[in-house]
Every structure is written in structure tokens, then in C-alpha cells.
Amino acid sequence: MSREEALRKRARELLESKQVVMVVGHRAASTKGKAQPAFIAKPEDAESLIFDETCGQNLAGHLLKVKHLGKIAVVTKGCDSRSILVLLKEKQLDRAQLHILGVGCEGVKEDGKLSDSCITCEYPNPIVCDEMLGEPAPGDRLQTLNPKPQTGELTSDERWRELSEDVSRCIRCYACRQVCPNCYCPVCFVDASQPALVGKTTELSDNMVFHIMRALHMAGRCVECGSCARACPMGIDLMKFNRKAAQIVKERFNVVAGVKEDDAPALTVFDPNDKQEFIR
Amino acid sequence: MSTAEPHPQEAGSQEPEPKIVAFLCNWCSYAGADLAGISRIQYPASIRVIRVPCSGRVDPFHILKALQSGADGVLVSGCHPGDCHYLTGNYVARRRFAVLNDLLEFAGIDPGRVSFSWVSAAEGERFAEVVREVTEKVKALGPNRKLVKEPAS
Amino acid sequence: MTQRVITADGLAKLVTEWAKKGAVYAPVKAGSKDWTEFRRVTSLKETDFSRVNTKQSAKGLLFPQREVMLRFKDGKSEEPAAPEEQVILGIRPCDAAAIAFQAKFFTGQGQTDPYFKARLDRTTFIGFACNTPAETCFCTAVGGSPSGTRGLDLLLTDIGGKYLAEPVTDKGAALIADMPDPAIGDLERKLAEKCAEQMPQAIDTAALKRRLDSGFEHPVWDELNLACVNCGACTFLCPTCHCFDVTDEERKGRGARIRVWDSCQFCIYSQHASGHNPRQTARSRYRNRVMDKFKYTVDMVGELSCVGCGRCIIECPAGIDVRETVEVLTRQLPEAAEKK
Ligand code: SF4
Ligand code: SF4
Ligand code: SF4
Numbered sequence: 001m002s003r004e005e006a007l008r009k010r011a012r013e014l015l016e017s018k019q020v021v022m023v024v025g026h027r028a029a030s031t032k033g034k035a036q037p038a039f040i041a042k043p044e045d046a047e048s049l050i051f052d053e054t055c056g057q058n059l060a061g062h063l064l065k066v067k068h069l070g071k072i073a074v075v076t077k078g079c080d081s082r083s084i085l086v087l088l089k090e091k092q093l094d095r096a097q098l099h100i101l102g103v104g105c106e107g108v109k110e111d112g113k114l115s116d117s118c119i120t121c122e123y124p125n126p127i128v129c130d131e132m133l134g135e136p137a138p139g140d141r142l143q144t145l146n147p148k149p150q151t152g153e154l155t156s157d158e159r160w161r162e163l164s165e166d167v168s169r170c171i172r173c174y175a176c177r178q179v180c181p182n183c184y185c186p187v188c189f190v191d192a193s194q195p196a197l198v199g200k201t202t203e204l205s206d207n208m209v210f211h212i213m214r215a216l217h218m219a220g221r222c223v224e225c226g227s228c229a230r231a232c233p234m235g236i237d238l239m240k241f242n243r244k245a246a247q248i249v250k251e252r253f254n255v256v257a258g259v260k261e262d263d264a265p266a267l268t269v270f271d272p273n274d275k276q277e278f279i280r
Numbered sequence: 281m282s283t284a285e286p287h288p289q290e291a292g293s294q295e296p297e298p299k300i301v302a303f304l305c306n307w308c309s310y311a312g313a314d315l316a317g318i319s320r321i322q323y324p325a326s327i328r329v330i331r332v333p334c335s336g337r338v339d340p341f342h343i344l345k346a347l348q349s350g351a352d353g354v355l356v357s358g359c360h361p362g363d364c365h366y367l368t369g370n371y372v373a374r375r376r377f378a379v380l381n382d383l384l385e386f387a388g389i390d391p392g393r394v395s396f397s398w399v400s401a402a403e404g405e406r407f408a409e410v411v412r413e414v415t416e417k418v419k420a421l422g423p424n425r426k427l428v429k430e431p432a433s
Numbered sequence: 434m435t436q437r438v439i440t441a442d443g444l445a446k447l448v449t450e451w452a453k454k455g456a457v458y459a460p461v462k463a464g465s466k467d468w469t470e471f472r473r474v475t476s477l478k479e480t481d482f483s484r485v486n487t488k489q490s491a492k493g494l495l496f497p498q499r500e501v502m503l504r505f506k507d508g509k510s511e512e513p514a515a516p517e518e519q520v521i522l523g524i525r526p527c528d529a530a531a532i533a534f535q536a537k538f539f540t541g542q543g544q545t546d547p548y549f550k551a552r553l554d555r556t557t558f559i560g561f562a563c564n565t566p567a568e569t570c571f572c573t574a575v576g577g578s579p580s581g582t583r584g585l586d587l588l589l590t591d592i593g594g595k596y597l598a599e600p601v602t603d604k605g606a607a608l609i610a611d612m613p614d615p616a617i618g619d620l621e622r623k624l625a626e627k628c629a630e631q632m633p634q635a636i637d638t639a640a641l642k643r644r645l646d647s648g649f650e651h652p653v654w655d656e657l658n659l660a661c662v663n664c665g666a667c668t669f670l671c672p673t674c675h676c677f678d679v680t681d682e683e684r685k686g687r688g689a690r691i692r693v694w695d696s697c698q699f700c701i702y703s704q705h706a707s708g709h710n711p712r713q714t715a716r717s718r719y720r721n722r723v724m725d726k727f728k729y730t731v732d733m734v735g736e737l738s739c740v741g742c743g744r745c746i747i748e749c750p751a752g753i754d755v756r757e758t759v760e761v762l763t764r765q766l767p768e769a770a771e772k773k
Contacts, residue, residue: 029752029753029754030746030752030754030756030757031568031569031746031747031752031754032568034752035752036660036751036752036753037659037660037751037752038660039656039659039660057750057751057752061662062659062660065659065715066659111467156385156388156389156390156391157388158388159386159387159388160387160388160389160426161388162388163387163388164388171489171498171669171694172665172669173664173665173666173668173669173670173696174664174665174699175662175664175665175666175748175750176664177664178662178663178664178750179662179664179750179751186700187700189341191699191700191701193701193704196680197341197345198341199348199429199680199682200678200680200691200693201499201680201682201691201693202498202499202693203429203499205348205427205428205429206348206429208387208426208427209344209345209348209427211387212340212344212380212383212384212387213340213341213344215383216340216376216379216380216383219379219383220379227750230750231662231664231666231750233488233666233669233670233748234488235466235468241383241386244382244383244386245379245383248378248379248382248383249379252375252378252379252382253375266375267372267375267376267379268372269372269375270368270371270372270374270375272361272362272371274371274374274375274378275378276361276374276378278377278378278381278396279374279377279396279397279398280395280396280397280398280410280413280414349684350684429682429684431682431683431684431687431688431689
């Protein structure tokens with residue numbers, strides 16, 4: 001039985017036996033090479049579930065929309081499971097109300113190419129799950145492909161110019177925010193209006209502040225799933241910021257988001273011995 | 281928020297001072313600044329003080345907003361670790377500032393535009409020293425042109 | 434009006450000439466990115482017409498994402514200078530139709546938006562017919578055509594290294610008045626018609642509208658919206674979406690009143706000053722977008738506001754396809770005639 005068949009079978013069983021009220025997974029979208037989140041409530045609809053290289057959307061965030069319905073089963077690859085862990089720690093999800101259907105991930109593709117975030121992915125298999133469907137993905141497979149992008153030795157001005165070029169294309173559609181499983185604030189900082197925090201214009205200054213603040217809010221929470229970068233219609237490499245934020249958090253506080261069940265989100269706690277070389 | 285600031289005059293200087301927004305915590309650094317004033321310690325008239333209850337109150341937004349609004353530099357100063365009036369405000373803030381500090385550097389905002397310090401209520405001289413140092417750094421960098429926003433352009 | 438054939442050289446000369454008199458915008462390859470976008474050009478060489486549609490539509494050239502409405506200083510205000518004369522070259526028929534729709538919206542409802550109007554009056558639209566539609570194109574389904582002329586001054590059709598030029602307005606005719614007058618054969622016309630044949634059949638938008646009229650509370654919306662993440666990619670890339678927000682920016686007595694695009698998909702869009710938000714849920718926002726396209730604008734200005742460019746299908750991060758949405762709605766919503 002292929003993994004996809006196993007997935008459909010289990011989804012159907014879980015729904016038929018009323019162990020869950022809904023299975024959240026992926027289905028093929030109408031355009032080639034794209035998938036769409038699927039919310040399966042009827043056992044017979046389980047047939048439309050797929051899992052392949054088009055299933056790039058991190059489903060963890062979608063759980064927040066349907067969690068009120070009852071116990072939900074969710075198709076979960078490595079990065080999805082990390083997001084689920086982050087959401088559990090932030091008390092957005094209840095573990096008892098989740099049935100995690102784990103799948104090993106061979107990486108997702110975007111326009112036929114392995115997505116950037118998947119090249120650097122170190123956790124292609126779910127970190128938490130209730131059952132694995134199919135074989136786990138070889139953990140070291142991706143690392144062999146792993147030329148971590150180098151920022152190189154650029155001067156301040158060069159870095160500013162490089163990022164400006166990217167960021168100035170931003171149209172502030174917030175697709176990056178909306179697809180991010182860990183962006184769930186009822187009022188996002190960009191929407192705050194009393195007082196307004198970030199200017200609403202697409203001037204470079206406003207765009208840059210948006211991107212710096214977004215990265216800051218994701219620090220210690222971003223699981224580097226790459227959903228945001230894939231969602232961005234303007235081809236902005238949001239992973240540049242995300243990777244940097246993750247690197248800072250790892251180097252300074254030795255925390256990697258969503259890989260342990262029992263550590264606290266990095267920016268909600270402190271260690272009296274945190275490095276403070278930048279403080280006079 | 282209070283903007284009551286000491287008005288130290290740097291005697292004889294022709295150069296216009298850079299504009300530096302200083303977020304000072306009420307319990308330590310603000311009192312330290314006060315002490316510097318009362319003790320008539322000389323330091324550059326470059327800072328515009330915004331008094332905050334705790335360095336933990338300083339959202340990275342405040343810092344970026346200051347730069348967007350035309351500040352040439354920002355100084356955030358609070359109680360020394362362990363001395364926080366609210367026990368741990370500055371510890372939590374320190375993590376946030378660390379990430380902001382590194383992200384700003386990554387984005388190409390020159391190091392030195394945004395500075396952080398711990399100054400206690402008893403350290404009037406240290407406060408003056410920090411302001412001197414920060415002012416020198418910001419002066420050397422020249423006016424802030426990267427994040428500043430010209431509303432009428 | 435007389436149709437003419439323009440050679441590539443002829444067009445190149447025209448572009449250079451227009452660029453001397455004003456701004457010329459045309460699709461240009463976007464650096465290392467795999468798409469084209471409207472940029473200011475000075476010669477035909479810089480352009481790239483190989484993609485059917487540009488990443489963003491041409492709407493920003495008439496209705497910029499960020500527009501200064503007025504500047505003020507020390508209590509006195511000043512209006513921005515009148516916009517430049519501009520030629521938009523290579524706009525596809527769907528995008529041109531979308532601007533014609535926007536013109537109706539911005540100038541046809543008893544009020545005139547001076548900013549849009551000022552740009553519209555100074556813009557010449559030179560369209561490019563589509564010889565090969567993209568997989569996501571469906572202009573023919575919503576009343577358009579790959580060689581449609583609505584909103585254009587002049588339509589060019591690529592007939593293999595040469596262009597068939599079909600004036601739509603006097604302004605368009607004047608543009609090519611000095612060109613030699615070669616004979617054109619039926620062959621060239623056929624090329625454009627062939628493209629339309631590959632395209633989807635028209636959908637019965639009137640019937641859909643009737644269904645939507647009474648379908649506001651129908652349970653179909655509960656399922657339809659689930660995949661949607663409520664980002665603004667579709668609305669910002671949509672050539673007909675026209676919502677904006679106005680914001681004042683001020684520093685030391687100097688400032689500007691600026692309008693920026695807004696999107697009905699954003700939570701803050703419909704938030705009242707009291708904090709109440711009539712469209713609090715994702716479901717209601719998704720419904721609003723679909724209703725707006727196929728019902729509300731029909732009620733307001735008498736036509737639907739989807740031109741079939743397919744941008745929302747291409748860019749939707751959740752893989753939602755408006756054609757599918759329309760199909761589901763048509764199938765599931767009852768006809769209005771059967772009263773509840
Ligand atoms: S980051 Fe990529 S490879 Fe890793 S689990 Fe997520 S989708 Fe799969
Ligand atoms: S998805 Fe891309 S264009 Fe949209 S707000 Fe995010 S970075 Fe900007
Ligand atoms: S910020 Fe981007 S990469 Fe990080 S968790 Fe959110 S969607 Fe994934």
C-alpha cells in the first residue's frame with residue numbers, strides 16, 4: 001500500500017469511527033503543481049487526500065480555524081510538527097484534541113525546484129505524531145544537499161542595499177503572515193491602529209520596518225518551513241530574515257524552535273547569564 | 281511619558297549635535313540622568329529623554345519608530361541586571377534587545393545607531409560617559425539616512 | 434478606422450519618439466525574476482512581451498499603491514503636481530478592460546476621483562492581443578476576449594515579427610497616422626481569433642448574480658472559505674480591485690495625506706472606530722470578495738469586476754481557483770426565483 005493509500009484509508013477510518021471530526025490534509029489544486037489545504041469531514045471525501053512534493057503549505061496554522069469543531073486529525077510532515085509544537089507551547093492547541101498523522105517528507109517543490117527551506121531542512125520527519133504513515137524520510141538525505149546559503153562578508157551598506165532590493169518589492173499583501181502557522185495574533189502589529197505602529201505605505205522605510213519586526217516576532221518561533229517565502233507573490237526571500245533570526249536565537253540562547261516538547265519559547269524566558277556584549 | 285530632560289550645554293561646540301532619543305527607565309537610568317544634571321556633569325546636549333517605567337517597556341517598535349521619525353540614534357538604558365524594580369523586566373528585555381541588535385546589524389543599519397546600557401540611579405558620571413560615547417559614535421556615522429522617513433516626499 | 438501593419442522597426446521608432454514626449458511604460462523582465470512587470474522604458478529593446486500577463490497589472494499606473502493626495506507645511510496645504518503624459522504599451526486586453534471598469538468606478542458614480550481622472554486623461558493605452566493564452570486565463574468566460582479593445586486606444590497584434598495595428602479611438606488612430614499603409618490580409622485577423630477558440634466558454638454570470646443575490650447566508654460559504662488564508666495577494670494583484678485607505682503622515686509641521694491600497698481580506702479593513710467589526714470572520718471576508726466581484730459591482734456600476742486575467746489563481750498561496758469557486762457557487766446556490 002502506498003503512503004497516499006494508507007493516508008486515505010486511515011483518514012476514512014478515523015472519520016467513520018468518529019475518533020475525529022475532521023481530517024486536515026492536502027488535495028490537488030486546479031492548477032498543475034499546486035495543492036490546496038483540504039478539510040475533510042465526510043469519510044467518502046478522504047479519497048481526495050494527497051501527499052506529495054506539491055504539499056508545501058504548513059497545515060498547523062489551519063488547525064486554529066477548525067479546532068473549535070472537536071478532535072482533528074492532521075497530516076503532518078517535519079515542519080508542520082514543529083509548528084504544532086510551537087502552537088502547543090503557546091497554548092493555541094490542545095494535544096488531546098489532535099490526532100497527528102505523520103508523514104516523512106522528501107521536500108516540497110516550487111516551480112519544479114526543491115524549495116530553499118527544504119534544502120536546509122534538518123527535520124523532515126515529524127517530531128511528534130500519533131502514527132507514522134509510510135516510511136520516515138532519511139534524516140541525512142537533505143543535509144547532503146545542504147549548502148547553507150552564505151551571506152558572506154558584506155559591509156553594512158552592501159547588506160542594506162541587498163535587502164532593500166528585495167524588500168522594496170513588497171506590496172504588503174501579508175500573504176507571508178497569513179500562511180505562517182505561527183502568526184495568529186488577533187490584531188497583528190501591522191493592523192494596530194491606535195496608535196499605528198508600522199506605516200501603511202510601501203516606502204522602503206515602512207517595508208523594512210515591517211520585515212525587521214516580522215522577523216523579530218518570529219525569532220524563536222519560526223520553524224523555517226518556508227511557507228511564507230513560497231506564498232510571497234513578489235518573490236521576496238523571507239527566509240533570509242527567518243534564517244538569521246533562527247541563527248541568532250540558536251547562537252545566543254541555544255534554542256531551536258519546535259524541536260523539543262518541554263522548552264519555553266526563547267523570548268518569553270531568560271537566563272541571568274545571557275550574553276550581553278552589546279550592552280554598555 | 282515625560283520629556284523633562286536635563287539641558288546640559290556643551291560649551292564652545294559649533295557642530296550641530298546629532299539627535300538621539302534616549303529611553304530611560306524610571307527607576308535607574310532616569311534617576312542617573314537626573315543625578316548627572318544635579319551634579320552639573322557636562323555631557324553633549326544630544327539626547328531627548330523619554331521616561332519609561334522599565335527597560336522591559338521598550339518595544340523594538342519604539343526604537344525603529346524613533347529612527348523612522350528622524351532620530352540619528354537611539355539609546356535604551358535600564359537598571360543593571362539583578363536590580364530591576366520589577367525583578368526581571370530587564371532580563372526579558374535583554375533577550376529582545378539582543379535579537380533586535382543582531383537583526384539590525386544584519387539589515388545593514390550601522391552598528392552604533394542603536395545602543396543599550398545599564399546605568400543605576402547612583403551613576404551620574406557613568407550616565408554622562410555613556411551619552412558622550414553614544415554621541416561620538418552617532419556623530420561618526422553621520423545623519424541617519426537609511427530608515428528615516430520623509431512624510432512629504 | 435484604418436488598420437495598418439507596423440514593422441518591428443516601425444514600432445521601435447514610435448516608442449523612441451513617444452518616450453521623448455512623455456513616459457512610456459511597458460512589460461520588462463524583472464531582473465533575475467521569472468516574470469515581467471510594467472516599467473518605464475525609452476526603447477523597444479528593453480521590453481519583453483513574451484509573458485501573457487505581467488506580475489502586477491497596470492492598475493498601479495493610474496491608481497498607484499501609494500499616492501500623495503496633498504502635502505502640507507505649517508498649516509498650508511499644496512496639491513501634488515499634475516501627472517505626466519504616459520503611454521502604456523503592451524497592456525493585455527483584460528487589464529485594459531479592468532482599467533475601463535475602474536474608470537467607471539472612480540468617475541462614473543456621480544463623483545469623480547480627481548487623482549485617477551488626472552492620470553486617465555493623460556494616458557494612452559496601446560494593447561497587445563494575446564496569441565497564446567495562459568493556462569489560467571479565462572477572459573472569454575467573463576465577457577472579454579484575447580483581442581478585446583475595451584479601454585484601449587490602439588490594439589496591436591503580433592503577426593510574426595510585424596504588428597497589426599487596429600485603432601480604437603481617434604487618439605489611437607493619430608498615433609499611427611504617419612505609418613505607411615500596407616494592405617492587410619484576412620490571415621492576420623484570423624490569428625487573433627484562433628486564440629479565442631482555445632479559451633473557456635462564457636459563464637452565465639447573470640444567473641450567478643441571481644444566485645448570489647439570495648445566497649448571502651447559504652452554508653456553502655462555510656466550506657468554501659476554509660482553505661483561504663485571508664491574505665491580500667488576490668486583491669492587490671487583481672486589476673479591478675480598487676479599495677484604498679487614507680493616512681496622514683506628519684513630522685514637525687510638514688507632512689502629507691497619502692492614500693494606499695487596502696484589501697477587504699484584511700481584518701482592519703472593516704473595523705469601525707468603536708472596535709466593532711462587521712466582517713470579523715474569515716468566512717465573511719472571503720464571501721465579500723466573491724460577492725464583490727460577481728454581485729456588488731454589478732449592483733453599483735452595472736458590471737462584474739472580474740476580467741479573467743488569472744492572477745489570483747496563479748498567486749493564491751492556498752491554491753484557490755476563482756473559476757472553481759464560481760462553479761461550486763453556481764452548482765450549490767439555489768436560483769433566486771425560488772423564494773425562501
Ligand atoms: S522544511 Fe521542507 S523538507 Fe522540511 S519538513 Fe518542511 S516541507 Fe519537508
Ligand atoms: S507576501 Fe511578500 S509581498 Fe506580501 S507582504 Fe509578505 S513579503 Fe510582502
Ligand atoms: S515565518 Fe515563514 S518559515 Fe517561519 S514558520 Fe512562519 S511561514 Fe514558516
